[in-house]
Structures are given as structure tokens and as C-alpha cells.
Amino acid sequence: MRFIEEVVVDEFLPTVRSMLAEDLRERGFTQHEVAEALGISQSAVSKYAHGDVARHDRIVADERVRELVERVxxxxxxxxxxxxxxxxxxxxxxxxxxxxxxxxxxxxxxxxALADADVEFAVHDPDSGLRERERVRSSVRRGLRTLTNASGFAGLIPNVGANVAECLDDARTIDDVAAVPGRLVDVKGRAMVPGEPEFGVSEHVASVLLAAREAGASARGAVNVRYAPETVEALAADHPTVAFDPERSTREAVAAAVESAEETGGDTLVLYQTGAVGVEPIAYVLAPTAADAADIVRELI
Incomplete structure (x- = not known):
């Protein structure tokens, strides 16, 4: 008797780990770095590198496995x-x-004997909540990399700080939104990132994003930037752009703005407010993902 888990452990995992170790080495990783990335010992990495671990030819040849190794x-x-x-x-x-x-x-x-039986192995749901959360965090990281690598982005950061956010598809609260803890700040002309993206750490940008989605917007990603008339003008050239009232509640003000923009269509939206007593003027770029919103902001630089 042999379980399918044994096939995974004895044939699939050694093959994939060997392929990943080779891929990372080709990307310039040291043996120690490969071991840390894959959670294995350096001696195991050495065995993979010297071909001491047998690979299963059919697994190596599978295009999906090869694509996975390259992507990971x-x-x-x-x-x-x-x-x-x-x-x-x-x-x-x-x-x-x-x-x-x-x-x-x-x-x-x-x-x-299994070949004669009508057996299906529906083990796990591939669209798990954990997978979606990790995808969202990865999208926020891509957005951060886009912006922090762009010369001049620090000049777009408001005094209250900027953030890059993305929510889950069924988001209801800020706990369903991933963003940078503590916001991005301008430190001597450079955008400083205080930490890794987390869920539930953005009340400001998350509130605007959630209010927009509640009002019917499809965007899941958002970036906020310093307001300036020329910034809004540049964004309006390619994206629906609507002002909202900063003296109303975020939910009400954003809902009214989204409703007024419904006829413009599209999957991006720029919301902005020109400030009030104690409220800094800010623009919010909403897009399908955080990475998409960051790409739009980068075009302003």
C-alpha cells in the first residue's frame, strides 16, 4: 500500500527542491542563501548542486512545474x-x-489497483484564503518597489505620509486590507518604508478604499499622494477624477464622489479633496491592484 502523500514526499518534493535550488543558484544566491530560502540544510543544497538527489523526469518535464519553479x-x-x-x-x-x-x-x-477504481483526490481548495492574502501582500510589495525605486516619488508624499494598500475581494473592514504599517514618509528626499505589508494597519487609505468599494467601485488597490492642481490635472487626462468633501464623513463623501463618477466607467478612479481646517489636501489613486495604482503614480514623476 502506498499513499499519494508518499509520491509527493519521495518524488515530487525532492525534484522541485532540486529545481528551485538550481534556479536560485543561477540567480546569484549563495549556498547558504538557498538553504535559508528553501528551509533546508546546506548539505542538502550541496547534494542538489552535485546531482546527488535523483529527479523524476516526468515532473521535471511538466510545464506547470517548470513555470512554478521560475515564478517562485x-x-x-x-x-x-x-x-x-x-x-x-x-x-x-x-x-x-x-x-x-x-x-x-x-x-x-x-x-x-487504483487504475480500476473511479477515484478523485479533491484534497484542498486551491483558492484558499491564505493564498489570496499572500497574493495581496505580494501585490503591495510590488507597488512599494515601483514607487521607492522611482526617483522623485518622495516629493509626492503628503505631510501625513503615504501608503500603498490592497484589499481582499470580499473586504469588509480594515483587517481585510494590506498596507504598510506606519505609512511611507519623506526622509531627506527618499521614501522610507517602515515595515513589511500587513493586514489591518491602515485606517486612513483603507477607509477610503473600502468606502469606494462599498459605493460600487471595483478597485482593490490604492495609493495616496500629495494634492496639487497639476497632479490632479495630469491624472484626469487618463482616469476618471472626482473631488470629495473632506468635512463630511469619509464613507458619505467618498460614496457621493463614486456615484458621481459612475458614468465614466473604467476600472481606475482618482478621488481628491482640497483640504479643510486641520485636514491636509490629498489625492487617492484607486486601481485594480496596489501594483496598478503604483504604476499610475509613477507616471506622475
Whole structure:
């Protein structure tokens, strides 16, 4: 008797780890860095590098496996994927390949009696909440990298700070929105990022994003920038742009602005307010993802 988990452990994981180790080494990782990224020992990395661990030819040849290795390798190298996100991506592919696919075929070869049975392995839901949360965090990281690498972005940061945010598809509260804890600030002409993206840390930008979605906007990503007439004019050239009243509640003011912009259509929206007593004027760029919103802001520089 052989379980499909044994096929995963004995054949799939050694093959994928070997491919990932090779990919990361080609990206310039040291043996120690590869070991840390994959959560394995340096001696194991050495075995992979010297071909001491056998690879399963059918797994190596599978295009989905090769695409996964390249995507995870790039994500780990650029830090757009955390080890947890990488683990989730690999787990998702494993579960898909177990469901009447490559791993199920290898299991049937190990257990021929399975070929005569109508067996499906619906083990896990590939669209898990954990996977979506990691995807959102990765999108925020991409947006941050876009902006912090852009010369001149610091000049667009408001006095109260900027943030890059993205929410889950069914977001209801700020706990469903990932953003930078503490906001981005301008330090001597450079945008400083105080920490890794987290959920539930943005009350300001998250509130605007959630209010816009509640009013019917489809955007999941947002970036706020310093208000200036020329900034709004530049954004209005390509995106629906609407002012809202900063003296009303965020929910009411944003809802009214979104409703007034309904006829313009599109999946991006710029909301702005020109300030009030004790309220700094700010513009908010809303887009399908945080990375998309960051791309729009980068065009202003």
C-alpha cells in the first residue's frame, strides 16, 4: 500500500527542491542563501548542486512545474514572495496535480489497483484564503518597489505620509486590507518604508478604499499622494477624477464622489479633496491592484 502523500514526499518534493535550488543558484544566491530560502540544510543544497538527489523526469518535464519553479524562484529572489507565499504556491500545484493529474498518474503506477477504481483526490481548495492574502501582500510589495525605486516619488508624499494598500475581494473592514504599517514618509528626499505589508494597519487609505468599494467601485488597490492642481490635472487626462468633501464623513463623501463618477466607467478612479481646517489636501489613486495604482503614480514623476 502506498499513499499519494508518499509520491509527493519521495518524488515530487525532492525534484522541485532540486529545481528551485538550481534556479536560485543561477540567480546569484549563495549556498547558504538557498538553504535559508528553501528551509533546508546546506548539505542538502550541496547534494542538489552535485546531482546527488535523483529527479523524476516526468515532473521535471511538466510545464506547470517548470513555470512554478521560475515564478517562485523570481519571487524569492526579488522578495515579492515570502517563504510562506512560496509554500502556498507549491501546495496549490501539488493539490491540483493530485486531482486526476500528474501525481494521481504516478500514484496509480505505484498502486495499479487504483487504475480500476473511479477515484478523485479533491484534497484542498486551491483558492484558499491564505493564498489570496499572500497574493495581496505580494501585490503591495510590488507597488512599494515601483514607487521607492522611482526617483522623485518622495516629493509626492503628503505631510501625513503615504501608503500603498490592497484589499481582499470580499473586504469588509480594515483587517481585510494590506498596507504598510506606519505609512511611507519623506526622509531627506527618499521614501522610507517602515515595515513589511500587513493586514489591518491602515485606517486612513483603507477607509477610503473600502468606502469606494462599498459605493460600487471595483478597485482593490490604492495609493495616496500629495494634492496639487497639476497632479490632479495630469491624472484626469487618463482616469476618471472626482473631488470629495473632506468635512463630511469619509464613507458619505467618498460614496457621493463614486456615484458621481459612475458614468465614466473604467476600472481606475482618482478621488481628491482640497483640504479643510486641520485636514491636509490629498489625492487617492484607486486601481485594480496596489501594483496598478503604483504604476499610475509613477507616471506622475
Amino acid at each position: 524562484g523570481e519571487g524569492l529572489a526579488t522578495e515579492e514572495l515570502t517563504p510562506v507565499a512560496a509554500l502556498v504556491e507549491i501546495e496549490v500545484l501539488i493539490r491540483r496535480l493530485e486531482e486526476g493529474d500528474l501525481l494521481a498518474d504516478l500514484h496509480e503506477e505505484a498502486m495499479p
